[in-house]
Amino acid sequence: MIAADPLHIAMLSTRHFHFMAGGSSEEHARETMRLAWAAHVVETGATYTWADIADDVNVEVLGPGVALRDGWQMALAKGIASPAADQ
Numbered sequence: 759m760i761a762a763d764p765l766h767i768a769m770l771s772t773r774h775f776h777f778m779a780g781g782s783s784e785e786h787a788r789e790t791m792r793l794a795w796a797a798h799v800v801e802t803g804a805t806y807t808w809a810d811i812a813d814d815v816n817v818e819v820l821g822p823g824v825a826l827r828d829g830w831q832m833a834l835a836k837g838i839a840s841p842a843a844d845q
Contacts, residue, residue, distance in 0.1 A: 768787035795808055
């Protein structure tokens with residue numbers, strides 16, 4: 759397996775949208791989210807500014823073998839087979 763640098767995932771949820779933006783660092787992920795928000799404002803006419811929503815952005819580090827559910831890391835059980843998960 760090739761070693762991979764962790765990916766920082768910035769997440770933001772609004773009433774109608776859920777945004778995710780990746781970066782090589784927390785700062786890069788937040789800047790990518792800021793750019794995504796700017797594009798969203800242009801596309802939709804959203805009225806919130808980046809200053810209004812910046813504190814609502816959460817950043818998680820996602821490395822190889824890590825899973826998120828609803829933006830939170832999951833504790834993964836290794837070696838446990840689940841027929842429901844395999845279908």
